[in-house]
Amino acid sequence: MKKLFAAIDVGSYxxxxxxxxxxKKSGVKEIDCVRHRIDIGNDTFHTGLISPRKMDELCDIxxxxxxxxxSYKVTDYLxxxxxxxxxxxxxxxxxxxxxERTGIKVSVLSNSEQRFLExxxxxxxxxxxxxxxxxxxxxxxGGGSSQITLFSEGHLVTTVNLHLGTLRIxxxxxxxxxxxxxxxxxxxxxxxxxxxxxxxxYLNDLKVYNIIIIDDxxxxxxxxxxxxxDGHILSRSYKEIMKALSVKTTYQIAERLxxxxxxxxxxxxxxxxxxxxxxxxxxxxxxxxxxxxxxxxAYDYADKxxxxxxxxxxxxxxxxxxxxxxxxxxxxxxxxKKMVSSALAIFDATKTLHGMxxxxxxxxxxxxxxxxxxxYVSMSMPAEVTYSIILNSEIIGISHQERKIIGTVAKYxxxxxxxxxxxxxxxxxxxxxxxxxxxxxILRVATGIAKNVDKTIDTIKAxxxxxxxxxxxxxxxxxxxxxxxxxxxxxxxxxxxxITPVLRVIKK
Numbered sequence: 055m056k057k058l059f060a061a062i063d064v065g066s067y068x069x070x071x072x073x074x075x076x077x078k079k080s081g082v083k084e085i086d087c088v089r090h091r092i093d094i095g096n097d098t099f100h101t102g103l104i105s106p107r108k109m110d111e112l113c114d115i116x117x118x119x120x121x122x123x124x125s126y127k128v129t130d131y132l133x134x135x136x137x138x139x140x141x142x143x144x145x146x147x148x149x150x151x152x153x154e155r156t157g158i159k160v161s162v163l164s165n166s167e168q169r170f171l172e173x174x175x176x177x178x179x180x181x182x183x184x185x186x187x188x189x190x191x192x193x194x195x196g197g198g199s200s201q202i203t204l205f206s207e208g209h210l211v212t213t214v215n216l217h218l219g220t221l222r223i224x225x226x227x228x229x230x231x232x233x234x235x236x237x238x239x240x241x242x243x244x245x246x247x248x249x250x251x252x253x254x255x256y257l258n259d260l261k262v263y264n265i266i267i268i269d270d271x272x273x274x275x276x277x278x279x280x281x282x283x284d285g286h287i288l289s290r291s292y293k294e295i296m297k298a299l300s301v302k303t304t305y306q307i308a309e310r311l312x313x314x315x316x317x318x319x320x321x322x323x324x325x326x327x328x329x330x331x332x333x334x335x336x337x338x339x340x341x342x343x344x345x346x347x348x349x350x351x352a353y354d355y356a357d358k359x360x361x362x363x364x365x366x367x368x369x370x371x372x373x374x375x376x377x378x379x380x381x382x383x384x385x386x387x388x389x390x391k392k393m394v395s396s397a398l399a400i401f402d403a404t405k406t407l408h409g410m411x412x413x414x415x416x417x418x419x420x421x422x423x424x425x426x427x428x429x430y431v432s433m434s435m436p437a438e439v440t441y442s443i444i445l446n447s448e449i450i451g452i453s454h455q456e457r458k459i460i461g462t463v464a465k466y467x468x469x470x471x472x473x474x475x476x477x478x479x480x481x482x483x484x485x486x487x488x489x490x491x492x493x494x495x496i497l498r499v500a501t502g503i504a505k506n507v508d509k510t511i512d513t514i515k516a517x518x519x520x521x522x523x524x525x526x527x528x529x530x531x532x533x534x535x536x537x538x539x540x541x542x543x544x545x546x547x548x549x550x551x552x553i554t555p556v557l558r559v560i561k562k
Contacts, residue, residue: 056080057361060123061351062116062133064160066095066197066221067320068270069112071119072348073126076361082352088122090115091316095138095197095221102143109151116156132351133160136168137198137219164454165215168347169194169201170368172268173450175350176343177366178357182266183208185341189261193331195269195324197221202252202331203450204260210374212256213450216248220271223323238300241323245330253334262335265289267328267342271321274311275299276342287340289332296329369416372451376420379447383427392504393497394422395514396525400496400555403516404523407551408492417456418493420449421463422500441465455486462490467497469542495547499555502543503527503536512562523547523555533559 057076063069073086092111097104104112116133123131135149140162142148153159163171172194176182186192186205194201198219204211223241230240275295276287299307308318328340356362380386401408401415428439444461452460459482482490503514503525512528527533537557544555 057130058085058126058128059352059355060119060126060128060131061348061355062119062131062158062160063347063351064094064112064116064133064135064139065347066098066136066138066219067091067093069115069119070346070348071122072346072352073122073128074352074356076356076359078361081362082356084349084352086122086126087348088119090118093221095219096225098138098141099198099222099225102141104138104142104148109148113152113155116152116158116160120157130355131158132355133158134163134168134171134347134351135160136163136347137165137196138221140164141198165199165201166213166448166450166457167453168196169203169213169215170451171350171354172345172347173203173350173371174357174368175345175347175353176266176268177368178353178362178364179343179345182343183366185264185266188263190264190266191262191331191335191337192266193268193328195220195267195272195327200327201448202256204256204262206260210371210378210450211260212378213375213448214252214256215448216252218245218248218323218327220320220323224319238322238326241326242330245323245327249330249334257334262337264339264341265328265331265335265337267340268345269324269328269342270346271313271317272324272328273342273344274313274317274321275325276340289338289340292332292340293329296325299325368451372416372449373419373423375448375450376423379443379449380423380427383430383443385424385426385430387426389504390423390426392511392514393425393500394419395511396500396503397422397497399514399516400499400523400525403518404496404551407518407553408496410489410492414489414493417452417460417489418463418496420452421460421467421493421497424460425464425467425497425501437465437468458482459486459490459493463493463497466490466494467501492550495550498543499523499525499547502540503557518553521553523551523553524558525555526558526560528560528562530562531559532561533557 059074059076060071062071068089068091070089072084075083075085092115094104094108094112097108139145145162149160173192187208190205192203196219198221200216200218201213203213223244226244227237227240302310304318305315308315357364377386380390397418401418424444425440427443428436431439441461441464444464445457449457515526517524537559540557548554
């Protein structure tokens with residue numbers, strides 16, 4: 055049976071809705087696309103508010119979307135706001151107004167969620183993995199910011215968000231009011247300033263051959279450079295057309311590329327961002343898969359509902375991102391690896407007691423990976439610093455709320471640091487508080503097993519027997535320190551799960 059689904063993107067400078075048809079055999083098929091230009095980002099980035107006039111226009115457009123969905127007999131939809139909604143000072147009130155006036159419930163994506171969906175839309179294309187086998191940069195250009203995700207040998211290395219959005223850059227330029235001949239030079243300086251730091255901190259010796267680009271307007275340049283239908287062009291060809299466009303006004307660029315002048319004013323910052331990324335990476339090829347956030351929303355929905363099957367391992371991408379952060383803070387060592395193994399063994403052995411899903415298992419794994427990151431900055435306050443690092447780090451595919459859970463679990467896994475009352479300050483729902491408490495209890499026990507970097511642990515197995523959680527560890531040492539201090543890590547676990555952890559060491 056086929057299903058009709060709508061994906062709505064409430065973007066910084068445009069509202070778009072795509073209607074998709076899902077089928078078990080046919081997969082995902084786009085059947086309609088509706089787009090309306092509305093510059094709400096300009097309001098948000100300047101004042102933190104959306105003006106009443108723009109709010110009326112926004113609601114009128116969404117009401118129109120609702121009628122289109124009715125005409126298609128759409129059975130389900132998802133509507134998401136991005137940076138222009140996310141950065142308002144009255145987000146909750148704004149979303150409530152939209153739902154009351156249009157009947158459409160809009161949720162707000164964190165930056166990492168938004169980028170992950172756009173990335174997922176591209177990654178589900180059949181040729182995506184071929185592009186990241188060599189070194190690659192995934193460049194996602196938005197209205198408020200841009201995201202660069204680096205890959206090496208098919209694996210995600212790091213992802214970084216930069217305040218280089220097309221609308222944000224254009225707003226800066228208008229505030230400065232340069233003479234027209236200086237506009238491109240000024241944009242280039244703004245972009246270079248951010249990218250120079252990025253190059254110094256993240257590129258290192260990484261070789262980048264391909265740049266995979268997500269952008270709404272650059273296709274106008276791509277079609278001028280290459281007649282290939284697959285979205286590929288050579289970097290040198292792109293550089294040539296950029297040189298030709300650099301001496302033209304916005305009006306002349308619009309006329310040359312057959313696009314509205316308004317689009318040209320947004321294309322110029324995007325084009326310069328790509329040009330500068332080519333320069334710092336030395337990439338030889340560009341690829342535009344031609345997907346948008348709406349595609350990512352639809353593909354994610356279809357993937358979760360089993361309308362499609364992905365050959366790409368997105369969980370591996372999320373864990374790679376977390377491992378990279380741990381490595382940056384000197385925490386990706388043998389103790390961390392033992393802690394991760396112990397935590398996951400305990401989680402798996404107690405599934406019937408905690409009732410959590412694979413998603414919570416992933417949050418626990420990330421908590422264990424990042425748990426010791428704060429020690430790099432402060433040996434006296436590692437728990438607090440770890441929490442701060444996690445909350446302020448981009449982990450692709452992990453929402454802001456999930457980052458708070460991960461940070462809380464890592465923070466309260468430290469000895470004498472547990473305080474259930476403290477969970478209240480993080481604005482957790484009751485369900486989230488329970489999840490955070492359960493994962494904290496598991497990680498506290500796991501940290502009791504991983505104490506010494508010099509000790510080799512071969513296997514960790516856990517099983518529930520009667521009222522005990524038996525953890526068997528095969529190691530090259532009797533682990534006297536761990537056994538002596540183990541009980542102080544078990545009180546929280548006993549309180550939450552009603553069973554007693556017992557550590558049994560088998561010396562090789």
